[in-house]
Amino acid sequence: MSNQEENKQEQPILTTRQGHPVYDNQNLRSVGDRGPATLENYQFLEKIAHFDRERVPERVVHARGTGAHGYFEAYGTVGDQPISKFTRAKLFQEKGKRTPVFIRFSTVIHGGHSPETLRDPRGFAVKFYTEDGNWDLVGNNLKVFFIRDAIKFPDFIHSFKPDPVTNRQDPNRQFDFVSLTPEAMHMVTWLFSPWGIPADYRHMEGAGVNTYKWVNANGEAVLIKYHWIPDQGVKNLTQEQANAIQATNFNHATQDLYDAIERGEYPSWELRVQIMSDDEHPELDFDPLDDTKLWPEDQFPMLPVGKMTLNKNPENFFAEVEQSAFGTGVLVDGLEFSDDKMLQGRTFSYSDTQRYRVGTNYLQLPVNHPKHHVATNQRDGNMAYYVDGVAEGENPHINYEPSSRHGLQEAPRAGKDYTPEVSGKVGRQAIDRKNPYKQAGERYRSFQDWERDELINNLVTNLKKCNPDIQERMVNHLSQCDTEYGARVAQGIGISVKTAVTSRD
Numbered sequence: 001m002s003n004q005e006e007n008k009q010e011q012p013i014l015t016t017r018q019g020h021p022v023y024d025n026q027n028l029r030s031v032g033d034r035g036p037a038t039l040e041n042y043q044f045l046e047k048i049a050h051f052d053r054e055r056v057p058e059r060v061v062h063a064r065g066t067g068a069h070g071y072f073e074a075y076g077t078v079g080d081q082p083i084s085k086f087t088r089a090k091l092f093q094e095k096g097k098r099t100p101v102f103i104r105f106s107t108v109i110h111g112g113h114s115p116e117t118l119r120d121p122r123g124f125a126v127k128f129y130t131e132d133g134n135w136d137l138v139g140n141n142l143k144v145f146f147i148r149d150a151i152k153f154p155d156f157i158h159s160f161k162p163d164p165v166t167n168r169q170d171p172n173r174q175f176d177f178v179s180l181t182p183e184a185m186h187m188v189t190w191l192f193s194p195w196g197i198p199a200d201y202r203h204m205e206g207a208g209v210n211t212y213k214w215v216n217a218n219g220e221a222v223l224i225k226y227h228w229i230p231d232q233g234v235k236n237l238t239q240e241q242a243n244a245i246q247a248t249n250f251n252h253a254t255q256d257l258y259d260a261i262e263r264g265e266y267p268s269w270e271l272r273v274q275i276m277s278d279d280e281h282p283e284l285d286f287d288p289l290d291d292t293k294l295w296p297e298d299q300f301p302m303l304p305v306g307k308m309t310l311n312k313n314p315e316n317f318f319a320e321v322e323q324s325a326f327g328t329g330v331l332v333d334g335l336e337f338s339d340d341k342m343l344q345g346r347t348f349s350y351s352d353t354q355r356y357r358v359g360t361n362y363l364q365l366p367v368n369h370p371k372h373h374v375a376t377n378q379r380d381g382n383m384a385y386y387v388d389g390v391a392e393g394e395n396p397h398i399n400y401e402p403s404s405r406h407g408l409q410e411a412p413r414a415g416k417d418y419t420p421e422v423s424g425k426v427g428r429q430a431i432d433r434k435n436p437y438k439q440a441g442e443r444y445r446s447f448q449d450w451e452r453d454e455l456i457n458n459l460v461t462n463l464k465k466c467n468p469d470i471q472e473r474m475v476n477h478l479s480q481c482d483t484e485y486g487a488r489v490a491q492g493i494g495i496s497v498k499t500a501v502t503s504r505d
């Protein structure tokens with residue numbers, strides 16, 4: 001609409017939140033024209049007090065991001081088999097069945113308006129509004145992670161966040177932590193290659209990273225890894241290309257996604273899964289629950305299950321993107337956790353932080369609210385917006401169960417329960433098959449020449465800023481991934497490769 005057209009239309013009247021028409025929005029009430037101001041001035045107090053509260057705490061990680069709405073369309077199959085063989089999750093069963101989604105893409109370490117060109121994993125969080133309630137698949141663009149035990153997450157993040165004294169991100173702190181964490185070598189090899197700076201959000205992959213399970217109608221489970229493959233292709237940036245973009249535009253990825261959707265160029269991703277039988281797989285040289293490892297595709301092929309298309313921009317960034325809340329515990333019938341202890345740690349963390357960041361009733365906000373039946377006996381709390389369930393016929397006097405007075409009833413079971421057996425000694429133990437270097441070395445060798453050159457340059461630039469003991473430890477690890485890898489980094493920093501000291505792992 002042009003400005004002229006807008007002016008011709010009858011303009012809506014400005015009010016306070018109490019519905020009082022505002023006839024002067026330019027001058028606060030004061031004694032005479034020079035003041036002092038009066039304090040009974042509700043209109044001003046409401047306006048300024050609301051402004052004072054405009055910010056909620058930003059996400060402790062993944063603060064910088066953007067989002068879009070769309071839909072997921074199921075193939076009804078996994079590869080060439082009916083999907084019901086492996087999972088009874090309703091959203092997957094019928095070919096062509098559409099489920100609405102909301103997605104949020106992000107970077108990890110820096111604040112809400114930090115440049116989108118930074119070297120960082122990219123978040124890839126999808127909320128499926130299924131008929132059985134919400135399913136959140138909270139992933140990253142890179143398919144592995146730095147650590148495999150949730151208790152290490154706050155330390156890992158602190159080492160990558162700005163120094164608490166100088167407020168600057170510092171390679172000496174990052175590589176201090178990383179050089180004492182051999183399992184991080186695989187992720188570091190991805191992150192310091194061009195894959196650590198995707199060109200934008202449309203041209204990157206996504207992955208669930210952690211291992212999940214699927215359960216079928218007979219209550220039988222398989223292990224699952226999720227992957228999103230972009231129809232737009234994958235594009236990554238060299239450090240130099242990223243620097244050039246950042247010099248003129250620090251919102252380029254948000255802009256790219258928004259503009260593409262406005263142009264009607266709807267980005268899409270195919271969802272593929274890898275499947276493994278539900279056991280420990282002693283024949284493998286890694287543990288299937290270890291999120292620092294890939295499942296080799298020649299043994300565990302990527303099987304397509306459906307496609308996601310993004311076709312609508314948010315109408316309000318704060319309401320939809322900022323207040324959206326994803327969590328790894330948010331699963332629907334037919335989808336399950338695995339025993340992956342990192343995943344279990346995540347599952348506590350997400351909803352915990354959201355109750356603090358957004359508030360007790362964050363699930364009543366439209367972006368988080370399931371689009372189907374919600375009826376609970378949860379009541380009250382900060383900013384309760386409505387009463388769950390009463391609109392659907394629940395007796396408003398009954399907020400407990402069991403009750404004979406038209407309260408909420410338990411649902412019928414959706415299928416045979418999945419009842420895994422768990423046994424073992426309780427203790428603090430690292431997983432057995434650590435193998436921190438093999439896949440990192442394979443990754444190094446599989447890169448194209450330009451990607452390998454970038455990786456070495458980026459590591460050298462950062463490690464040059466580190467203390468000698470950190471440099472030595474890093475070269476030692478990288479040499480065990482691949483002799484050439486370690487030698488090139490050592491040469492770049494200007495140190496010699498010492499005989500490999502056996503690492504903690």
Ligand code: HEM
Pocket residue numbers: 058059060061062065104105106122123124125138139140145149150151153207208209210324325326342345346349350353354357
């Ligand atoms: C134990 C390890 C982890 C913990 C404790 C953890 C914790 C968190 C927390 C507290 C948030 C902020 C959520 C919010 O404020 O709404 C978050 C966001 C996020 N995390 Fe993790 N995280 C972990 C590992 C991972 C891994 C391995 C991935 C990738 C697979 C990942 C992907 C994400 C994404 C994509 C977001 C942003 C979600 C959004 O867009 O709102 N995290 N994480």
